[in-house]
Amino acid sequence: MTPFYSKKDLFFQLFEHLGVGDLNRFPFFRDHNQETFELVLDAADQIAHKSLRPLLTEMDRQEPTLENGQIKIHPGMKAIVQQFGQDGWINATFPYEEGGQQLPWTIHLAAGYILQAANYSASVFPFLTTGAANLIRTFGSNDLIQRFTPSMYSGAWQGTMALTEPDAGSSLSDLTTTAHPTSESGVFRIKGQKIYISCGDHDACENIIHLMLARIEGAPAGTKGISLFVVPKIIPETNKPNEVFTEGLYHKMGYKGAPIAHLMIGSEKGALGYLVGEENQGLRYMFQMMNEARIGVGMNAVAIAQAAFQSSLAYAKERPQGRKLSEKDLSKPQVPIIEHADVKRMLLFQKSIAEGSLALLLFSSKLMDESVHEADLIIKKQKHALLELLTPIAKSYPSEMGILSTSAAVQVLGGAGYTQDFPVEQYYREARIHPIHEGTTGIHGLDLLGRKIFLNDGLGWKVLYQHIEEDLEKYEGPEDIRTLFEEAWKEGQNAAATILQKAQEGPEKFLADATLFLELCGILCVGWMWIRQAHIAHGNLKKENADTAFFSGKIETARYFMEYECPKLFAISKRIHSESYPTLEMRDYWF
Numbered sequence: 001m002t003p004f005y006s007k008k009d010l011f012f013q014l015f016e017h018l019g020v021g022d023l024n025r026f027p028f029f030r031d032h033n034q035e036t037f038e039l040v041l042d043a044a045d046q047i048a049h050k051s052l053r054p055l056l057t058e059m060d061r062q063e064p065t066l067e068n069g070q071i072k073i074h075p076g077m078k079a080i081v082q083q084f085g086q087d088g089w090i091n092a093t094f095p096y097e098e099g100g101q102q103l104p105w106t107i108h109l110a111a112g113y114i115l116q117a118a119n120y121s122a123s124v125f126p127f128l129t130t131g132a133a134n135l136i137r138t139f140g141s142n143d144l145i146q147r148f149t150p151s152m153y154s155g156a157w158q159g160t161m162a163l164t165e166p167d168a169g170s171s172l173s174d175l176t177t178t179a180h181p182t183s184e185s186g187v188f189r190i191k192g193q194k195i196y197i198s199c200g201d202h203d204a205c206e207n208i209i210h211l212m213l214a215r216i217e218g219a220p221a222g223t224k225g226i227s228l229f230v231v232p233k234i235i236p237e238t239n240k241p242n243e244v245f246t247e248g249l250y251h252k253m254g255y256k257g258a259p260i261a262h263l264m265i266g267s268e269k270g271a272l273g274y275l276v277g278e279e280n281q282g283l284r285y286m287f288q289m290m291n292e293a294r295i296g297v298g299m300n301a302v303a304i305a306q307a308a309f310q311s312s313l314a315y316a317k318e319r320p321q322g323r324k325l326s327e328k329d330l331s332k333p334q335v336p337i338i339e340h341a342d343v344k345r346m347l348l349f350q351k352s353i354a355e356g357s358l359a360l361l362l363f364s365s366k367l368m369d370e371s372v373h374e375a376d377l378i379i380k381k382q383k384h385a386l387l388e389l390l391t392p393i394a395k396s397y398p399s400e401m402g403i404l405s406t407s408a409a410v411q412v413l414g415g416a417g418y419t420q421d422f423p424v425e426q427y428y429r430e431a432r433i434h435p436i437h438e439g440t441t442g443i444h445g446l447d448l449l450g451r452k453i454f455l456n457d458g459l460g461w462k463v464l465y466q467h468i469e470e471d472l473e474k475y476e477g478p479e480d481i482r483t484l485f486e487e488a489w490k491e492g493q494n495a496a497a498t499i500l501q502k503a504q505e506g507p508e509k510f511l512a513d514a515t516l517f518l519e520l521c522g523i524l525c526v527g528w529m530w531i532r533q534a535h536i537a538h539g540n541l542k543k544e545n546a547d548t549a550f551f552s553g554k555i556e557t558a559r560y561f562m563e564y565e566c567p568k569l570f571a572i573s574k575r576i577h578s579e580s581y582p583t584l585e586m587r588d589y590w591f
Contacts, residue, residue, distance in 0.1 A: 002314045004053065004307040005117040007045065008550060009355055011038070013362050014110060016536055020366060023104050026373040028095075037107050043087070044111035048118035051080050056119045059257030060426050064202065066249040071201040071259045077122060078204040084126035085155020091133065098137065099153055105292075106365040109299055113358070116303035120430050121257025124300075125158065128199050131293055132159025132211045136230060139277035139285045141186070147236055148209055158205040161293070162194045162212040162231070162263065163286065170443050172283060173222040177214040179229060180270060189270025190214050190231055193247070193263060200261030201233070201246040208233040210244065212265070212273065213282050220280065228282030229273035231265065243271040254429030294395040294438045295364055301402035301434040302357045308409035308427040309350035315413050315422070316343055337412070346408040348560040351553075352530070353405040356561060357398035359529035364394045381456070382463050389452050389460030390525065392444035397522025399434035400441055406431040445514035448521065449499065450507070461496075468528050475531055477538035478555060484562035485527050488569050492524045495573035512583055513576055520572045527566050534558035 014020045014037070021034035055076050064073045084090055093108050094100030115123040133152040137145050151157040168174040177192025192214060194200070201208055210231040219225030233244045248262035265271045277285055320334035337343045367387040374380040406428045410417035417424045435441045453461055468489060475482050499517055503510045537554035540546050 001049070001053070003310045004048075005114055005303070005310065006306070007041075008547075009358070010041070010110060010113070012536075012550075012554075013355075013359055014106070016540075017359060017533060018106075018362055018366055020104065020106050020362075023106070023366070023369055026369075028102055028373050029104055029369075031102065032104070032107075037104075040092075040103065040107055041111055041114065044114045047083065047087075048114050051083060052115055052119035052122045055080075055122060055257070056423065057426070059119065059121050060254075063251065063256045064249060064259040066246065069246055070203060071246055071249055071261060073202045073204055073259055074257055077125065077202075077257075080122055081125050081155045081158075081204045083155075085153065090126050090130050090155060091149075091153040093130070094134075094137065098149070104366075104369045106362060106369055109296065109365045110362065112296065113299050113303045113306075116300050117307040119257070120300060120304055121255055124255075124258045125199055125204070126155065127296065128161065129155070129157070129159035129209075132161060132209060134292070135211050135228070135285060135288065136276065138288065139228070139281075140230070144230055144274055144276065148230060148232070151207070151236075152209060156205060157207040157209050157232075158199055158202065160197055160200050160208060160210050161286070161290075162197050162200070162210040164196045165193060166195055170440060172213070172226065175213060175215060175226060177212070177265065179214040179216045179227060179273060179275075181217070186275045188214075188216065188229060188273045188275060189266060190229060190273040191266035191270045193265060195262045196250065197261045197263055199258055200263055202259050206234075207236070208244075210263075211276070211286070213286060214273065216279055223283045225280050226282040227279050228276040228285045230276060231271055231273040235272060243268055253432060254426065255433050290438060291391055292368070294391055294444075295361060295368065297434050297437045298357070298361050298364075298395045298398040300437075301398040301431060302354055302361060304427050304431050304434075305350065305398070305402040305405040306354040306358070308406040308424050308431075309347070309354050311422065311424050311427070312350065312409035312412035312417075313338075313347055315416070316347060319413075343412060345564075346412050348557060349564070350405045350408050352557050352561040352565060353398075353401045353526075355533070355554075355557065356526040356529050357394075357401065359533060360390070360394050360525055361398065363529065364390045382459065385456050385459040386463040386467070388455055389448070389464060392439075392448040392452060392518060393521050393525050395438065396435065396441045396444045396518055397526060399437075400519070401522070402431045402434060403428075441518065442515050445516075445518040446511055449514040449517050450511055453496075453500070464525075465493075468524075471528065471532055471535070475535045477534045478559065481534050481555070481558050481562050482531065484566055485531050488527060488562070488566040489524060491570055491573050492520055495520055495569075495576045499576050508584060509581060512581055516572050516575060520569055520576070523565060523569045523572075527561060530558040530561045 015034055023029045024032050059074045062074055064071050088101055091100045092103040093105055096102060112127055129152050133149050136148055152159050165175055179188040179190050181188055212229050212231045213226050214229055215225050216227050232242055235242050243266045245264045246261050247264045250260040316338040317336055319337050321337045323332060323335055367383050371380060371384040371387055374383060409424045410428050413422055413424055416422055534555050537551040541551045
């Protein structure tokens, strides 16, 4: 079986680059150490190889179907969902008293990375339930927790996040699903519809539990009047159907094994919905799940990019084609295409994006753990501010670049890559969802530039600056790598200063190039991750019995990123300094 991820790189990132073993300094993680973390990751590896990977192609070819109002998925998924529940994956990060393992998010997401690389469609079911259950246990009443979470943890019930409506996607302030109070406290009748709901209906679980946004009668307009409800497909106590009907099933270009449903809610009396927390606080609650999910989406993108890279790397090592350009003797045998410089360029591009983005996502995941459990309030605030700043970057850069990376994998295979005989065409299709999932790239650009960079008087950017400067100060490695990054870092700061000055000219001009600024920050942050990795790799090469090939590859990939990817930042900076705005001046009727 062709590898679909690099265990060596994942362990390097976790234990040498980030030192996640030190998370047991927090009391919540005191029972864990590197050994227990490795056992968790090995367990994920076994499930990935034995259960998920064998269904990769089948789940892509045998799409879900809608039959008599019920979505039916690949029959193999029922056992997989049950396995995730029985083995404790769904509530692994939760406290012992809730049946959890008090596992760090960093390790949970790293395990998810393995599963996603094996079979993205199959991997999403349990982690959607994790996010939904976490909302209930964090903000819900004891009654809601006791009624719903045990069966979600066991895998018997699926959890979802039901936000999007036909006329309210990115603009949730226009949400129209309504909630009407009943005579019972906290119980409402919900009416409306939701679209693009991942795992919103299927036959691998006994019940579907929707965490749904709706507006209570008389609530304020906009996002301030949105509340959060638990809306089950089947009422637990009576086992009777709730008024949640599957109106349609979307057929996607990729990620086909996981169903995406169109739901009609409450077409008669109204579906029973149970208020989570306080009225009109729903969007604030939901952002907890969304922020976790955004890091998760970035990880999904990296997992698929890594799987595509591994597939194209294996092919390039085996596929003979042509000879060295300097070789004129046609009687000499053809060489594997990995010996050609342009193929190495495409492989280096993939490696630099996949491993650099993975480093950024695991760094952000560790910030999630630290910002929750840190006792020092000053340090806690700093870590949370940096996490807030990095979240739109860590979601969007891997998502956008993952498309280009998987495209390069297809290109390495040439014509074979365009066929269904190899998995890279499937990876390419599946990669396309991530710039859309959990907020489009444009929305995250607005979030970063219009909000995150200003939070707490710019604390997140100040902490980022401090981290990068400290890492450059202690860096030991090839000097050209540091010099190239320092040039990009200086230019990035100039671009940031310029675009922030434009805030005085009004929001239209200020935010017109927010997505480009987001891309610039992505290049900087992934470049920073390569500085850190090159530093560690250089030190390891000096050790006795060092894995010379692995660490030399790290350093050369860091050099590739500085030579090939960082220069793109200068073009973006030039655009940011410009005073010409065709995107604002263009009229719709000129198209």
